[in-house]
Amino acid sequence: MSDKPDFTELQNLAAEILGVNADDVQMNKSFxxxxxxxxLDLVELIAAVEDKYGVELSEERLDGMKDIGALWVxxxxxxxxxxxx
Amino acid sequence: MAITSAPRxxxxxxxxxxxxxxGRPSAIYGVGAYAPDAVLSNFDLEKMFDTSDQWxxxxxxxxxxxxxxxxxxxxxxxxxxxxxxxxxxxIGAQDLDMIIVGTSTPDGPFPSIACRLQDEWxxxxxxxxxxxxxxxSFVYGLANADAAIATGRAENVLVIGAEVLSRNLDxxxxxxxxxxxxGDGAGAAVVRPxxxxxxxxxxxxxGDGRGYEQVTCGNIPxxxxxxxxxxxxxxxxxxxxxxxxxxIFLRQAxxxxxTAGISLDEIDLFVPHQANxxxxxxxxxxxxxxxxxxxxxxDEFGNTSSASIPLALDEAIRAGRVKSGDKVLLAGFGAGxxxxxxxxxxx
Numbered sequence: 444m445s446d447k448p449d450f451t452e453l454q455n456l457a458a459e460i461l462g463v464n465a466d467d468v469q470m471n472k473s474f475x476x477x478x479x480x481x482x483l484d485l486v487e488l489i490a491a492v493e494d495k496y497g498v499e500l501s502e503e504r505l506d507g508m509k510d511i512g513a514l515w516v517x518x519x520x521x522x523x524x525x526x527x528x
Numbered sequence: 529m530a531i532t533s534a535p536r537x538x539x540x541x542x543x544x545x546x547x548x549x550x551g552r553p554s555a556i557y558g559v560g561a562y563a564p565d566a567v568l569s570n571f572d573l574e575k576m577f578d579t580s581d582q583w584x585x586x587x588x589x590x591x592x593x594x595x596x597x598x599x600x601x602x603x604x605x606x607x608x609x610x611x612x613x614x615x616x617x618x619i620g621a622q623d624l625d626m627i628i629v630g631t632s633t634p635d636g637p638f639p640s641i642a643c644r645l646q647d648e649w650x651x652x653x654x655x656x657x658x659x660x661x662x663x664x665s666f667v668y669g670l671a672n673a674d675a676a677i678a679t680g681r682a683e684n685v686l687v688i689g690a691e692v693l694s695r696n697l698d699x700x701x702x703x704x705x706x707x708x709x710x711g712d713g714a715g716a717a718v719v720r721p722x723x724x725x726x727x728x729x730x731x732x733x734x735g736d737g738r739g740y741e742q743v744t745c746g747n748i749p750x751x752x753x754x755x756x757x758x759x760x761x762x763x764x765x766x767x768x769x770x771x772x773x774x775x776i777f778l779r780q781a782x783x784x785x786x787t788a789g790i791s792l793d794e795i796d797l798f799v800p801h802q803a804n805x806x807x808x809x810x811x812x813x814x815x816x817x818x819x820x821x822x823x824x825x826x827d828e829f830g831n832t833s834s835a836s837i838p839l840a841l842d843e844a845i846r847a848g849r850v851k852s853g854d855k856v857l858l859a860g861f862g863a864g865x866x867x868x869x870x871x872x873x874x875x
Contacts, residue, residue, distance in 0.1 A: 482767040483587065487810050490774055494536050494814075502771075 448496065448518040456495060457511065460488045470512035477510075496521070530816025531792075535778045544779055546732045546787040551678030553727035554685075555875040556670075557720045558619075560612025561842035562605055563594035563713035563829060573708055577701045584708045589805020593711025593830030595694045600712075601635045603644050606690035609714035609838070610645060613686065617718035621651035625682035628672055629658045630665025630689045630834040632745070632863070633696065637753070641690065655682070661735075662743065663801050663862025665689055665834035666715070667870060670858070673719040674728045674870075683721065689834030690714035696745050698761045706762040709804070711830035715838020726852070726875035730787035732780040735866040742768050743863035773803060776861045777811035780869040784857070788871040792816055794855055795871075797844060801860035802826035802836040823849070833862065850874050 451465075458465040461480050474480040480488070489500050492514070498521045508514050537543075569592045570581035584590055596605065606629055614621060627642040634641060642656035655676075661668045666689035673685035693710040697703055722728075746752025746760025777800065785792055798817050800808050805826050812822045823840045832839055837858055844850050852874055859869035 481587070483770050483804075483806055486767055486771045487774065487806075490771070490810075490814075493538070494531070497536070499538060502767075 448515075448522055450515065452495075453511075453515060453518065456491055457488060460484060460491050468511055470515060471510060473510045474508070492518070531778065531782070531814055535782050535814075537779065538775070541775070541779075542734070542736055544732055544783050545734050546730060546783045548730050548787050549674065549678070549728045552680065553722040554674045554677035554719050555722035555727040555872060556717045557875055558613045558615070558617025558718040559716065559838060559842045559845055560609050560614070560616055561713070561715040561835070561839045562608035562612065563711075563832075563839065564596040564600065564605070566595050566597060567592045568595045568711075570708070573699075576699050577704050577707075579704055579708060587804075587806070588709060589808075589824075589826050590709065590830045591827045594713055594828075596692045596712040600692055602631055602633050602690050602692045602714075603635055603641050603648070605692065605712065605714035605835075606631070606641050606688045606716075607645060607648050609690060609716040609835070610686055610688050613688075613716035613718050617720070619684055619718065621645070621649035622653075623684050624651065624654040624686050626673065626676055626685040627654050627656040628669040628685065628687045630661065630669045630687070631658055631691055632660055632662050632665070632833055633691045633693055634658060661862065661866045661868070662864055663803065663831070663833045663836065664860045664864070664866035664868045665862075666837045667858060667860045667868030668733065668866070670717065670719060670728070670870060671731050671733055671868065674731075677719060677721055685719045686716060687719060688714060688716040689836070689838055691833045691835050693762065693833060696760055696762050703761055705766065706764055709764075709831050710762065711832050713829055713832040713835040713839050715835045715842055717838055717841070722875060726873045728870050728872045729789075730784045730871050732784040732787070732867070732869045734868070735864045737864060739772065739865035740863075741765070742772065742865060770804065770807060772865060773807045773861050774810045774814070776867045777807065777859055778814050780867055781811070781815055781857055781859055784859075784869045784871045790855055790871065795821060795857050796854035797821055797823060797850055798857045798859070799823045799837055799841050799844065801862070802829065802840055803831050803861070836860075
């Protein structure tokens with residue numbers, strides 16, 4: 444994850460995995476309630492995010508993430524960590 | 529989102545073991561399958577406990593499963609599938625040097641179903657045994673057949689995957705998690721020395737027993753027999769298994785193709801273990817394989833464990849989807865945890 448994460452890219456990725464419109468993937472959208480993501484969708488989303496951004500996201504960590512905004516914050520934090528290194 | 533280079537490997541993931549085929553090459557020369565006639569649909573299940581066709585279909589892609597009548601032996605299914613594979617290969621049971629039956633649902637602790645088949649067919653002599661690697665049993669069986677032929681210990685090997693899983697399901701509210709998924713069936717293949725360039729090219733075989741609690745049957749950790757559990761029921765940690773499965777499908781497919789010296793886009797047909805349509809779909813997308821190259825019949829059969837790959841392969845053959853020279857990827861994973869994949873050129 445050398446480049447700064449791009450929100451449009453995350454929108455497209457989540458839209459493809461969750462089968463929703465990219466426009467519906469917004470910071471305040473809850474995975475379960477707004478995007479109708481079930482546990483299997485989230486497993487797939489973790490795998491795709493890890494592939495795309497070269498990060499590792501544990502299920503425990505994801506459990507604490509209820510919406511797209513939380514996932515975005517995680518990606519920004521991971522990016523910042525790499526910049527420090 | 530297909531991978532374009534080697535797949536990501538998590539820091540806690542086991543390295544996979546892959547093996548290039550060695551010695552005398554072997555290939556599949558006949559496939560057969562059998563499933564009981566009786567079908568249990570999602571609508572039937574709706575009447576048995578609180579579930580819905582929509583929920584099951586969305587989560588698993590399963591619409592029906594074939595269920596054996598009470599009293600049916602795994603041996604009965606194995607015999608039907610095995611006879612059909614022998615007929616397809618144009619040989620008789622008396623020609624066999626080796627019989628391997630993969631099953632997690634034997635009719636009893638022993639004798640093996642493989643030996644019972646010798647009696648049913650009145651064809652003694654072959655080196656015969658059962659193996660238990662859950663849903664990976666069929667791929668492990670093919671690997672053992674290939675090894676025996678490679679080293680000259682066998683000419684004609686029959687590998688069978690057969691399961692009566694319905695005996696270990698609970699069709700009440702308590703068992704809904706697995707009762708909707710599993711079905712009964714059997715599939716078989718005859719493995720013989722390969723001609724020309726045909727044959728198994730590479731294998732990826734492994735296990736990680738630390739994950740034994742993800743899919744179990746009966747008392748944990750004592751084991752159903754030791755605990756004298758009269759009615760062991762299959763239990764599965766769905767999301768964990770899903771995560772393991774999507775990862776292992778991708779990694780072993782990539783590794784086995786690398787070892788075989790082909791790229792993922794050269795795969796003509798992918799026959800995955802039919803565990804859950806969403807696992808198959810996710811794996812195919814990440815491998816960059818269009819669904820025309822992927823065999824799936826989980827909608828009709830559900831997850832038949834060791835029988836699922838040969839049941840799907842048989843359907844693909846009958847539909848004319850496999851031709852000589854095709855690069856075919858077979859990949860499975862299952863309880864244990866276990867996994868196995870092979871890349872073969874179709875005879």
